[in-house]
Amino acid sequence: MTVAVLIPCYNEAVAIAQVVRDFRAALPDATVYVYDNNSTDGTRAIARAAGAVVRLETLQGKGHVVRRMFADIDADLYILVDGDGTYEAQAAPALIARLRQGGLDMVNASRVTDRTAAYRRGHVLGNRVLTGLVTTIFGKRLTDMLSGYRVFSRRFVKSFPALSAGFETETELTVHALELRMPIGEMPTRYIERAEGSTSKLRTYRDGFRILRTIVVLLKQERPLAFFSSIALAMLLAGLAFGIPVVIEFFRIHRVPRLPSAVLALGFVLIACLSLMCGLILDSVTRGRAEFKRLVYLGFPAPDCDPDYAP
DSSP, X not given: OOXXXXXXXXXXXXXXXXXXHHHHHHOTTSEEEEEEOSOSSSHHHHHHHTTOEXXXXXSOSHHHHHHHHHHHOOOSEEEEOOTTSOBOGGGHHHHHHHHHXXXXXXXXXXXXXXXXXXXXXXXXXXXXXXXXXHHHHHOSOOSOTTOSOEEEEHHHHHHOOOOOOSTTHHHXXXXXXXXXXXXXXXXXXXXXXXXXXXXXXXXXXXXXXXXXXXXXXXXXXXXXXXXXXXXHHHHHHHHHHHHXXXXXXXXXXXXXXXXXXXXXXXXXXXXXXXXXXXXXXXXXXHHHHHHHHHHHHHTSOOOOOOTTOOO
């Protein structure tokens, strides 16, 4: 089986050579691809000297790089990993073995560390909150949604739409697997801090809000009935809050002295009805999209299932 190691990079000159060497040592038969995202520190030259196949993606953002890599490269198995040197290359054979033993489409490397510098408490809390939100909505099958280290089958990669632009691509990858009910797995892997002189491109609050926005957008796209029903319920409750006192007063004095409140209540109820109708219509559209995505997914061969495979 052909294996491709995909490493998206932006200004990772400090770590990229070691990352490439580690993966070439862990997977001697794999091809290591480094996709540079407009680096200005010589990342491309260093990666090429270390033995990687180097290509360039000019659209800025990890999501753009992932989209380009998935489109360009043909392989049986794909390993997607960040180029910052924080993930354990030696775990790659075990991740592949887990995928092949179960005939899975994705194996997620959940991060395990006791180093505060590697995984700050704020990031741990944010990851738990965002992962909990996604798994509550789409299915509780992963514990580390934002891990940048995963193994994929060919049919996962070639059926993945890759619409996001930045760090929210991990959320999109997770929801794609959960929505199509793919066979997936997860393995704990060691996570360490960046090398001295290397800086993270993740902006905690900015990227956290972008990921949260992506979750809301995916909820609207994949669960429109639940999304619009929630809005309808909120509007209906607001309409009842304004309308019930008006109705009570009408039955008491047979007049509507608070006409603005009555109009406002009617407006809220009408919005609730429209929102519910939108949810019902879009739910039918989403089911058709889901069937189409499933057919595209099934158009590629399943990964070989070898229960006795060992690295």
